[in-house]
Amino acid sequence: MIETLLLPFQFPFMVKAFLITAIVAVPTALMSCYLVLKGWSLMGDAISHAVLPGVVIAYIAGIPLIVGAFAAGMVCALATGWLAQNSRVKQDTVMGVVFSGMFGFGIVLYTKISTDVHLDHILFGNMLGVGRDDLWTAGVIALVVSVLVLARRRDLMLQAFDPIQARASGLPVGLLHYGLLALLSLTIVAALTSVGLILAISLLIAPGAIAFLLTRRFERMLAIAVAVTLFSGFTGIYASFFIDSAPAPTVVLTLTLIFVTVFLRHVRRARPADLNPAVRPR
Numbered sequence: 001m002i003e004t005l006l007l008p009f010q011f012p013f014m015v016k017a018f019l020i021t022a023i024v025a026v027p028t029a030l031m032s033c034y035l036v037l038k039g040w041s042l043m044g045d046a047i048s049h050a051v052l053p054g055v056v057i058a059y060i061a062g063i064p065l066i067v068g069a070f071a072a073g074m075v076c077a078l079a080t081g082w083l084a085q086n087s088r089v090k091q092d093t094v095m096g097v098v099f100s101g102m103f104g105f106g107i108v109l110y111t112k113i114s115t116d117v118h119l120d121h122i123l124f125g126n127m128l129g130v131g132r133d134d135l136w137t138a139g140v141i142a143l144v145v146s147v148l149v150l151a152r153r154r155d156l157m158l159q160a161f162d163p164i165q166a167r168a169s170g171l172p173v174g175l176l177h178y179g180l181l182a183l184l185s186l187t188i189v190a191a192l193t194s195v196g197l198i199l200a201i202s203l204l205i206a207p208g209a210i211a212f213l214l215t216r217r218f219e220r221m222l223a224i225a226v227a228v229t230l231f232s233g234f235t236g237i238y239a240s241f242f243i244d245s246a247p248a249p250t251v252v253l254t255l256t257l258i259f260v261t262v263f264l265r266h267v268r269r270a271r272p273a274d275l276n277p278a279v280r281p282r
Contacts (some may be wrong), residue, residue, distance in 0.1 A: 001140075005276060007241070008237075008238055008241040008242075013128045013129070013149045014128070014237070014241060016128075016130050016131075016135065017127045017128055017130065017194075017224075017233060017247055018136060018233075018237060019135055020127060020130045020134065020138055021127070021192045021194065021230075021233035021234065021237060021251065022230060022233065022234075023135065023139050023142045023190070024138060024142060024190055024191045024194050024195070024203070024233075025203075025226065025229040025233050026142055026146050026226055026229075027141070027142045027145040027146050027186075027187045027190060027202055028191060028200070028203040028207065028229060029203075029207040029208070029222075029225040029226040029229040029230075030146060030149045030150070030225065030226065031044075031145070031149065031183065031184055031187050031204055032044075032203065032204050032205055032206070032207045032208030032229075033207075033208040033211060033212075033218070033221050033222055034149075034156055034157075034160055034207075034208075034213050034223055035184070035204055035205060035208060036208035036209055036212055037157070037161065037212075037218075038131050039256070040184075041095050041201075041204075041205045042095050042096070042280060043077070043080070043095060043184070044184060044188075044200075044201055044204040044205060045095075045099065045201045046076055046077075046080065046096075046098060046099035046179075047073045047076050047077060047099070047185055047188055047275065048108075048186060048188050048197050048200045048201050048204070049100070049102065049103040049197060050072055050073060050075070050076035050098065050099045050102035050103060051068075051069040051070075051072045051073045051076075051100045051185075051188060051189070051192070051197060052072070052102070052103055052105035052106030052107070052110070052123075052197060053072055053082055053102055053103075053105045053109055054068035054069045054070070054071050054072025054075075054106075055072070055106070055192075056068075056106055056109040056110050056113065057069050057072075057109065058071075059113070060109075060113060065185045065192070066129070066141075066189045066192065069185075069188070069189045069192055070185050070186060071188050072102065073184070073185030073188060073189070074148075074182060074185050075102075076098055076099060077080060077178075077181040077184070077185065078178075078181075079098055079180075080095050080098050081181075083098070096118050099184050105277060114234075122144070123196050123197050124195075124196040124199060124246070124248060124249070125191075125192070125194050125195040125196030125199060125248045126194075126196075127194045127195065127237070128247060129245040130194060134194075137190070138190045138191075139195070141186050141187070141189060141190040142187075142190050143151050144186065145183050145186050145187050145190070148179075148183060149183060150222075152176070152179075153219075153222070153257070154216075155171055155176060156176060156180060157218055158171065158261050159171060159173055159176045159177065159180075166259075172280070175197045187204070188192075188204075189199050191203060193217045194248065195248040195251070195252070196248060199248050199249065199251075199252050202252040202255055202256070203252075203255070205253075206211040206228075206255040206256065206258075206259050207225035207226070207229045207232075207255070208221070208225050209259060210224070210225070210255075210258055210259050210262050211224035211225040211228065212229050213262050213263060213266045214250055214262060228255070228258060229255075231258075232251055232254040232255045232258060233251050235251075235254050236248075236250040236251030236252070236253065236254040236255075237251060238252070239254070
């Protein structure tokens with residue numbers, strides 16, 4: 001019985017899958033808290049889709065794929081901000097147009113080149129095929145993002161809640177804004193080899209949403225988000241070995257189940273007066 005339970009840890013590719021998940025879990029969980037607080041969930045979705053043309057162009061140019069992915073992510077973020085500030089169209093609409101356009105451009109580029117890199121691995125990740133270089137790359141990016149976010153967590157929190165107050169306090173609001181976008185792009189690049197472009201959005205939204213339902217203290221919210229992501233990652237990969245499914249979607253499904261459970265618990269514990277204004281005491 002014990003041997004069966006420990007069987008996944010006897011395969012090197014499974015151990016690497018657990019490692020890459022643990023590495024990616026920390027920055028994605030930390031970033032998800034800020035995305036949820038700022039209402040930037042669609043921004044994470046936009047950048048995760050928009051990095052595809054950067055990956056393809058980097059492959060054609062013979063440079064590291066992560067360089068192209070980061071550049072494309074920043075172009076998407078900057079273009080979205082510029083268009084939103086210089087037009088009457090709302091930011092969420094601009095983001096939808098920009099990321100769908102860049103994603104379509106990436107698909108067109110991919111169909112015009114001959115490559116051994118499978119599109120499914122870019123879109124959905126290849127968690128069971130990560131190598132040592134992938135682990136080092138993701139580890140360095142995760143360390144940089146995590147250290148910067150934790151070091152400036154209070155400034156980023158104030159900028160997320162009240163940009164006007166942050167500016168009045170003397171904080172560099174513009175630098176914090178675009179710095180957060182840069183960290184978001186780096187985080188997506190770190191998750192590229194494991195969960196892929198499409199599924200990365202779940203790791204950038206669900207942990208923060210779950211933690212937000214469980215606590216009202218931001219410091220605790222960060223810790224809960226990291227713990228939830230680590231638990232979902234290990235549980236999803238472990239379960240995928242026995243049910244013979246793809247690890248990344250199983251991790252995302254685990255996160256979704258946790259969110260549904262926490263949400264139902266939150267609704268059940270809420271008072272009727274909180275849910276129905278008609279029954280509030282006068």
